[in-house]
């Protein structure tokens with residue numbers, strides 16, 4: 002008997018009992034679907050996290066002064082140097098860097114224009130901050146209108162400001178082409194641009210931001226509060242390690258560098274617990290599915306005793322009979338695996354659509370899942386197949 | 402010419418408890434082209450003898466030569482092969498596979514004999530034609546009459562061109578009209594030179610054979 006004939010007989014054996022097939026495959030379908038969906042959703046979720054993470058978080062390093070308690074009980078502290086951005090600019094992997102500080106304006110109020118005598122001024126508690134020109138690139142700021150100030154403004158301590166979009170709303174400024182001014186106390190500052198969005202330090206959107214040089218000269222700012230660094234993709238770890246030394250060669254320990262966790266470690270443990278549970282459930286239903294196939298195949302063997310007897314009478318050996326039932330149960334497992342894999346993929350895609358994710362699925366999984374079903378079917382079929390092969394033809398023919 | 406069947410002191414005892422001596426001692430010779438009927442009451446050992454003749458069962462004593470081959474010493478595998486090649490079976494209960502076509506049922510035996518696909522189909526069609534059912538090739542056996550079903554079973558038995566056709570109560574499930582159609586077919590096959598052994602408890606059936614033997618309590622009379 003050829004392999005093709007064996008498969009043909011097995012296919013016929015399964016195909017002539019469709020309702021039984023549906024029942025038999027149910028457990029395998031559920032098990033495989035659970036496995037594929039769990040792994041698929043796990044991959045998809047991890048993919049979403051790392052996508053966001055790569056693009057934004059994974060390229061941000063922040064340096065701030067830290068405190069250290071010395072051996073004799075006194076607290077050491079350090080200040081960030083004004084030229085930190087220039088020092089960092091020399092490091093490989095740094096795309097942009099800038100300093101940032103809140104500015105104490107001594108209680109002066111921030112007032113927007115136009116000031117109309119009749120209604121008085123529009124007074125608001127608007128925070129004031131200072132930033133070096135490079136900070137805007139480092140926090141990924143995008144302009145709504147106008148432009149940013151540059152290093153020339155910074156060096157000359159020009160009285161120019163950039164407004165965050167909320168600050169602009171509150172101060173009644175929406176265009177900059179007429180060079181409007183805002184007043185801080187009684188000092189006028191020219192608004193050169195309005196910022197629409199930032200990736201980090203969203204406080205900037207609420208603030209009036211002036212160059213570091215201006216804040217230093219006008220308000221006596223003592224030192225930057227923080228340095229924002231944007232690194233090349235994948236360089237954050239390395240830059241984080243070198244940045245403190247670059248900024249403060251004498252006392253790098255007195256600085257704190259905030260570095261994103263290495264890629265992967267975040268995505269991996271996000272839903273590990275949930276995954277474990279679903280994988281366990283999937284495995285359990287596969288076990289139940291396998292037992293189901295074994296059970297129904299055994300039932301089928303008992304039901305088809307006279308068929309077995311006839312096949313033996315016309316020249317089938319024990320191995321032919323065993324082979325047929327083995328291939329039949331393997332086929333049932335394969336069909337269950339195919340349906341289950343399809344259901345699992347659909348579930349992954351469906352959940353992704355609802356969550357607005359990009360579905361990610363290893364194609365190897367889609368191939369391996371039906372094969373796993375077939376293997377389960379084969380394993381489940383071994384005992385029934387062996388039982389079938391031990392049936393004596395005379396006993397089998399008598400029962401017909 | 403070598404006889405198709407040579408049985409010498411064949412016995413078959415089923416180990417109990419209690420042990421049953423279904424066949425005591427049977428000496429039987431069947432020449433090529435003979436049409437033999439074996440009659441006997443229920444429980445006399447007819448089916449047991451047929452199983453022994455058809456290599457479905459092993460005797461507990463005696464010598465059996467099929468086509469001159471001593472089958473006592475053959476391995477299980479060789480016996481199975483010899484059975485497929487040289488014996489054709491027709492059973493009372495037809496034993497056709499349901500939801501498979503008549504053609505597929507008739508091709509079945511040749512599959513285990515490794516007859517190539519094309520030849521298998523050609524031979525099956527020719528044999529189905531021979532038993533007068535060419536127009537039923539693609540039917541499900543469940544839709545056929547009893548007589549037609551039994552003729553399909555005969556066709557299946559004939560495809561391997563056996564040395565011996567064994568039939569156990571071939572008309573047991575048939576009305577007289579259908580029974581007649583099957584017995585007529587046997588007459589024709591006999592006329593063509595086929596060796597047949599038909600087992601029955603029905604005298605009318607056994608009278609159609611060229612030679613009759615009676616079995617009572619496991620002994621030929």
Ligand SMILES: Nc1ncnc2c1ncn2[C@@H]1O[C@H](COP(=O)(O)OP(=O)(O)OP(=O)(O)O)[C@@H](O)[C@H]1O
Pocket residue numbers: 415421422423441442443444445446447448449450602
């Ligand atoms: N496997 C077995 N184990 C024990 N006893 C058996 C076995 N097979 C048959 N027998 C016994 O052997 C005897 C002959 O049985 P057999 O089936 O050959 O009778 P038969 O002539 O075919 O009867 P019937 O006309 O009813 O079919 C019976 O007494 C039966 O009970």
Ligand SMILES: [Mg+2]
Pocket residue numbers: 447448449
């Ligand atoms: Mg009988």
